[in-house]
Amino acid sequence: MAKRVVLAYSGGLDTSVAVRWMIEELGVEVIALAVDVGQASDDWDVVRERARAAGAIDAIVVDARKEFAEDFVAPALKANAMYEGRYPLVSALSRPVIVKHLVETARYHGASAVAHGCTGKGNDQVRFEVSTRALAPDLEVIAPVRGWGMTREDSIHYAYDHQIPIQATKEKVYSIDDNLWGRAIECGEMEDPWAVPPKGVWLLTQQTETEPRDLVIGFEQGMPVSVDGEALGMLEIIEKLNTIVGAYGWGRIDMVENRRVGIKSRETYECPAALALILAHKDLESICLERDLDREKARIEPRYAELIYDGLWFSPLKESFDAFVDKSQEFVTGEVRLRLSPDSCTVTGRRSEHSLYDYELATYDAADTFRHEDSAGFVRLWGLGIETWSARQASKRPSS
Secondary structure (H helix, E strand, O other), X not given: OOOEEEEEOOOOHXXXXXXXXXXXXXOOEEEEEEEEOOXXXXXHHHHHHHHHXXXXXXXXXXXXXXXXXXXXXXXXXHOOOOEOOOEOOHHHHHHHHHHHHHHHHHHHXXXXXXXXXXXXXXXXXXXXXXXXXXXXXXXXXXXXXXXXXXXXXHHHHHHHHOOOOOOOOOOOOOEEEEEOOEEEEEOHHHHOOOOOOOHHHOOOOOOOOOOOEEEEEEEEOOEEEEEOOEEOOXXXXXXXXXXXXXXXXXXXXXXXXXOOOOOEEEEEEEOHHHHHHXXXXXXXXXXXXXXXXXXXXXXXXXXXXXXXXXXXXXXXHHHHHHHHHHHHOOOOOEEEXXXXXXXXXXXXXXXXXXXXXXXXXXXXXXXXXXXXXXHHHHHHHHOHHHHHHHHHOHHHOOOO
8 A cells, every 4th residue: 555645636525535534544644736727716725724634744736727728728729629519628628737747746755646536426537547547557546535435424524523624514516626718517406407507506607798899819820829919828818718708698508418437417517718719719720721631620529529538638549639630730820700799609700811711712703713614524523423323223223
């Protein structure tokens, strides 16, 4: 058994109890590692104090927001990664950056194991453990919550009995995971797929704006680099768009998704910046990518999203897809105009110095340079196979 363990620490009930439980039941030293990926409400001083009160020998907080935005969110954006065509991987994207720091901390402090607070029913156990084994196959992975057999009420009593400061109550019904890319809200009455999500669960998409406005997002080689002409970094753009777009009440997702562990789960998300950026990026690609490249990229995008969702960020297939995606973005530079209004965000324009849209070929007015006379032979040859089939076979089918 490991003597020193680095725990991915959230500051919540389960990971706080896990600190003391591993100390008492496994006889290990615990280092609590909290990774800041843009959580909205965490007071990191309080998180550190809570971990130490639970018995951790050290409580470390790493500010990974910029790294998360540039090294994890940006590649997913360039790939238009949306699990099952709808979910921009809010929680799934943050797990590999957390694991990266988990492993680095374990190496630095001489730990022989890492731990997480995931249950046996969720996707995150897969992401934490597979990513850890990809980066450090020699490290032991401990999952106390999955094996300790305590209910939420049991965990609350355990915390009280061991003087672990927590805010959890038995009445808390929602599970919320948030970062700069959005919020995931589940449990409570929303476990019924027919139930309407209560208004109180929404935070980023509370409508406060009613006057329509335009928003111009600039891209360079697939990366967002400006908003309304103001040059900004990836992190600043996401934060700005969450505020601007969310104020129009747009960016909510309500879906039943297929978890990696084999069950269907009703999930609700709010991710205004993520959805707006993917919408704009994909639209810019429509004028910058050659037809076959555009179609092939669209074909691999669902698979790319599945790899992230399934915890395979650190995999040879994901790495190979990244090489393809990066090459495809060579000329994806330009601007996209979004129109915002209550509960709506739509593309109303796109432009690029590398655009493959040729006005003189597309127009029907006097500037038309398209060679119409070439079309007759093209259409004849294009349909030749169908014409031959119809003459030789279709007419000889037995009548039904």
